[in-house]
Amino acid sequence: MINSLLDNRTKSIVKFYLPEKEALTDIAGLFNVFSDETRVKIISALSMSEMCVSDLADIISLNQTTLSHQLKLLRQTKIVKTRRQGKIVFYSLFSKTINDIMMTGVRQLGY
Numbered sequence: 001m002i003n004s005l006l007d008n009r010t011k012s013i014v015k016f017y018l019p020e021k022e023a024l025t026d027i028a029g030l031f032n033v034f035s036d037e038t039r040v041k042i043i044s045a046l047s048m049s050e051m052c053v054s055d056l057a058d059i060i061s062l063n064q065t066t067l068s069h070q071l072k073l074l075r076q077t078k079i080v081k082t083r084r085q086g087k088i089v090f091y092s093l094f095s096k097t098i099n100d101i102m103m104t105g106v107r108q109l110g111y
Contacts, residue, residue, distance in 0.1 A: 033077050034105065038062065039070055046080060047099045050092040 004011070019027065033039055041060050045051065051059070057067045071091060074080040079098055083090045093099055 029077060030079075033074065033079055034101070036070075038066070039074060039079075040102075042067070042070055042074065043079065043093070043098060043102055046091055046093050047102060050083070050090045052088050052090050056091065 006014075034043075038060075041062075042056065045056060045059055053064055053067060053071070056062075057064045060067070062070075071080060075082065078094045080091050081094045083092065
């Protein structure tokens with residue numbers, strides 16, 4: 001057995017505050033969204049303005065079918081939300097926190 005350098009109190013605190021399996025899965029899923037360049041591009045565009053699919057597809061140079069597939073995933077993971085105006089669906093970031101996550105990554109990488 002390997003000798004631990006941590007005292008029992010510290011071990012106990014760390015074990016207590018480790019997220020449960022469901023939370024770990026959800027957190028990993030959230031960060032997985034940021035592992036795809038296309039999704040990062042979508043998130044970046046939506047961090048600047050709410051957009052409909054056709055405008056977003058034009059701006060990021062992506063066909064609407066592929067974009068719709070990515071937007072569905074982003075909706076399921078609560079990265080983006082929708083707002084309907086007549087027949088047009090507008091997309092925007094679910095919350096300011098999503099932009100904060102993006103900007104943290106940008107700062108970490110020095111851009």
